Amino acid sequence: MIEEVFNVKLPVNESLTLRRNRFSPEDISTSTKRISIVTGIHGDEIEGQYVCYLLAKWLNSNKHCIKGIIDIYPAMNPLGIDSITRGFPFYDVDLNRTFPGNTSHFLPSQVASAIVDTVRGSDYAIDIHASNIFLRELPQVRISRSTADELIPLAEKLDIEFIWVHDAVTVLESTFAHAMNSLGTKTLVVEMGVGMRITKEYGQSLTRGILNLLAHVNIIERPVQPTTKTMVSNLHSEVFFINASTSGIFIPILEHNVTVLKGEKIGEIIDPLSGTIEETLISPCNGLLFTIREYPVVYEGSLLARILEDPKEDTAL
Amino acid sequence: MIEEVLFEISSLSRNPLKVQGFRFGRVGTTPSCVIVGPMMGNAIDQLWIASQLVRFLRQHELANAAFVKGEILVVPTVNPYSFNMGKNFWPLDNTDIDVMFPGYEKGETTQRIAARLFEKTNNYDYAILLEARKDHVECIPYVKVLESNMDAIDDARIFGLDFIHVKKESPTDTASLTYNWHVWNAKSFSIVSGKKGILRKHEANKVFDAIVRFLAKKGLIDFLTFEGSHGNLVMPSDLEAIKSTAAGLFDALANIGDSVVHGQPLARIFNSLDGTLLQTIISPCDGIISCKYDYSLIFQNAIAYRIVNVESAQNNL
Numbered sequence: 001m002i003e004e005v006f007n008v009k010l011p012v013n014e015s016l017t018l019r020r021n022r023f024s025p026e027d028i029s030t031s032t033k034r035i036s037i038v039t040g041i042h043g044d045e046i047e048g049q050y051v052c053y054l055l056a057k058w059l060n061s062n063k064h065c066i067k068g069i070i071d072i073y074p075a076m077n078p079l080g081i082d083s084i085t086r087g088f089p090f091y092d093v094d095l096n097r098t099f100p101g102n103t104s105h106f107l108p109s110q111v112a113s114a115i116v117d118t119v120r121g122s123d124y125a126i127d128i129h130a131s132n133i134f135l136r137e138l139p140q141v142r143i144s145r146s147t148a149d150e151l152i153p154l155a156e157k158l159d160i161e162f163i164w165v166h167d168a169v170t171v172l173e174s175t176f177a178h179a180m181n182s183l184g185t186k187t188l189v190v191e192m193g194v195g196m197r198i199t200k201e202y203g204q205s206l207t208r209g210i211l212n213l214l215a216h217v218n219i220i221e222r223p224v225q226p227t228t229k230t231m232v233s234n235l236h237s238e239v240f241f242i243n244a245s246t247s248g249i250f251i252p253i254l255e256h257n258v259t260v261l262k263g264e265k266i267g268e269i270i271d272p273l274s275g276t277i278e279e280t281l282i283s284p285c286n287g288l289l290f291t292i293r294e295y296p297v298v299y300e301g302s303l304l305a306r307i308l309e310d311p312k313e314d315t316a317l
Numbered sequence: 318m319i320e321e322v323l324f325e326i327s328s329l330s331r332n333p334l335k336v337q338g339f340r341f342g343r344v345g346t347t348p349s350c351v352i353v354g355p356m357m358g359n360a361i362d363q364l365w366i367a368s369q370l371v372r373f374l375r376q377h378e379l380a381n382a383a384f385v386k387g388e389i390l391v392v393p394t395v396n397p398y399s400f401n402m403g404k405n406f407w408p409l410d411n412t413d414i415d416v417m418f419p420g421y422e423k424g425e426t427t428q429r430i431a432a433r434l435f436e437k438t439n440n441y442d443y444a445i446l447l448e449a450r451k452d453h454v455e456c457i458p459y460v461k462v463l464e465s466n467m468d469a470i471d472d473a474r475i476f477g478l479d480f481i482h483v484k485k486e487s488p489t490d491t492a493s494l495t496y497n498w499h500v501w502n503a504k505s506f507s508i509v510s511g512k513k514g515i516l517r518k519h520e521a522n523k524v525f526d527a528i529v530r531f532l533a534k535k536g537l538i539d540f541l542t543f544e545g546s547h548g549n550l551v552m553p554s555d556l557e558a559i560k561s562t563a564a565g566l567f568d569a570l571a572n573i574g575d576s577v578v579h580g581q582p583l584a585r586i587f588n589s590l591d592g593t594l595l596q597t598i599i600s601p602c603d604g605i606i607s608c609k610y611d612y613s614l615i616f617q618n619a620i621a622y623r624i625v626n627v628e629s630a631q632n633n634l
Contacts, residue, residue: 009564011614012589091452092405097416097489104558106452107616134410171416173488243423247327271329299409300326301426 005073006114008107016078018114023059023070033068033219036119036185037210039128040073041096041176043080043087047193048128050203055210068219071122076115076176084196086132097171099179116179124154124217125180125187126210131291133195135303138257138290139202142189144168147181152232155188157216158209159227161257162290162308165234194294231288233308240284242305244269244298248278256292266305269298285309318375319344323392324433326426331398336434338392339371341378342385342537349388350443350537351503352528353434353494356414357406358399360449362511362521367393367447369525377540384539389532390441395434405513413451416489418497435497443472443535444498444505445528454620455512456608457573458524460548462506463490466499470550473506475534476527477545480607480625482509483552512611550633551625557602559622561586563595567615571622575606583622586615602626 006018025032037055039048052074059070075081079089088095088108098105101112119125131137140162141155148165155163172178180187190206193199215222233239244250248269254260260283269279281304283289291306298304319340326334354360354367371391377384394400398408406413412427419439420432438444450456459480460473473481490496498505508527510520530542561567563586571583577600586596598621608623615621 009617011564011566011616016616086411092411093451104560105620107619110618132410170488170491241423243425247329249329297329297409299328299426301424301429302409303425 005118006111008110018073018076018078018111018118020118021056021072023056023063023066023072025066025068028069033124033217034071034122035068035124035126035214035217035219036071036073036122037126037128038073038076038115038119038176040075040077040081041127042094042129042132042195043077043083043085043089044133044195045086045130046081046196046198047130047203049074049081050198050200051128051206051210054203054207058207058211062220065221066219067221068214068217070214070219071119073115073119076111086195096176097174099174099176100182112176115176116183119180119185120183122180122185124213125177125185126190126213127177127187128190128192128206130193130195130197131191131294134293134295136194136256136292136294137191138162138288139190139192139206140164140290142166142191144172144178151186151188154186154213154217156227156230157213157224158188158190158206158230159212159225160190160206160209160230162288163230163232164239164308165232166239231308237287237311238285238309240287240307240309241303242266242281242284242307244279244300244302244304246278247299249296250293250298250302250304251296252292254289254292256289258289260287260289260307262286267293281305283307318371318378323437324430326430328398334398336392336395336397336430338390338437339375340388340390341374342388344388346387347442348386348535348537349390349441350445350532350535351390351392351438351441352445352447353395353438354391354393354447355449356395356494357449357451357513358396358402358404359513360447360511361514361516362524363447363449364394364400365516365518365521366524366528367391370528373525373529374538377538381539385537386539387537388441389537390438392434392438395430415448415494416492418492418494419501431494435494438494439498439501439503441503443531444495444503445531446495446505446507447524448507448509449511449513450509450608453611454608454623455517455573455611456509457605458508458510458520458527459551459607460506461495461509463496463499465496466505469499469504469506472504474548475531476506476508477530477548478508478523478527479546479549481548481550482607483550485553549625549630551607551630552633555626555629555633556607557604557624557626558620559583559598559601559624561596561598561615561617561619561621564615564617565589565595567610567613567621569609571600571606571609573606573609576604577606577624578603589614598622600624603628604630
């Protein structure tokens, strides 16, 4: 059932509306589990649109399997999505830095507050992001170290390539995921693909993973599949960031999602005017190249690649 | 005066980004003060104020070599690239430099800009940031003090502006320049004023006078000034946010700085297609308008005005 969860009038003959599609069993009780699938907080990230479509399509065709409530929210920043704008148009703010929101604050903060209010009470939530337009990402779940023990077992059910456990960052306390985890909704953040594009195989794979997670938490009736492929960054495997030391055009040498060796060339920064190579980027470790720059123009500091180091032996044992 | 390039960032096709500093007095002496201009490329008032301060200090130092006691550094802007193309935030990725502090020298471009600026400005006794509001409002000049820095209230009063706003920190505030200066033991202040995109000399000159007053009262310059205002303390609970209930064309009847009484009409909203009067916004209290929505088309539920409630603010005097 498609429902409106927020509506505000715009100045000229239009309304801004947030909608969800709710799938639920006929009998709902206080013990009925509920999950919210949220995407489109960043308007330039479209990968989640395809996942929402595939999930809704599956649920439409398998209503007899539904045992809990599945809410699908494809567009949390409708103005942004329809105008290729990452932030909240007009206000030029990142909606994912305004949570939990405030009804007395400016419109983006009111939208954030409405999103929290409508998702509040869900047992689980998945916030699907693409990367921005600059980077291509292997599908991954990002989890703050403070919630890792609780969320990793859940994230593993998605059978996603990689779970990145990162340190807590104060700024990230303004995100949807932090707000919902603070309210008791176990919330996973998925990042995959690249901004402004849809990577079909990632969408299909994540949809299978979400169905598996739904089965695991008893929201749909379906056999739970064993998960095998997930790598978890932990204390034994560091994530290396490779940033540009100079400005120029980045030309990757390696493909995305490959194993690299320490010392291997990842790419070059070239100068089109002089015809020279300004910098050669070398892998600092053996590992998985899970992020690669997609947009070629770089400044000093621009992120070019991220590598998940192969696990080290646990010397404490 | 010593003019120096504090740091540079190279670019593929543009001239390098140069962040310029103007140093007065004797390097390494006390008392010392750093004044940093805008990080957003449409904060014209702040650029005006900073450049006029350089002019003022240069002229007086030329006339009297002992004019500056101690050391003053003025950084008129951190983001010339955005000023030169009418952008608000960093041109390539639209990131806000003022949520990157204390910065990270090995990180993304704006993290590096933040790190270099912080390294050049974090050893002063007093630190002042000239700031424009990030939302769509114009506002009277005020000193912004974060709740964690309440010890700074007495010094904030020395500016002589009418209002000192105490702000509860959000997670993003902890990554701001002013917050991090304070953490590193400077007495730090943000002075907020004006309207983005245009020069409003009346408000800008009030801020200019306030900074000159502060420098004089703190013994940084040999200059006589008039006494300013006592500085009314405004807590978050003293501000009335007055929202639009309709969307359409916004016809403001009252302006920032106006004293208003309970029941006074502040603005009207008309249907943008047929001209019907949809709402007359009424003041809910006696007080002074501190902020006003700055665009002629308004969303429903937008904050049209903020009024300092005079009765509520009495408790802080």
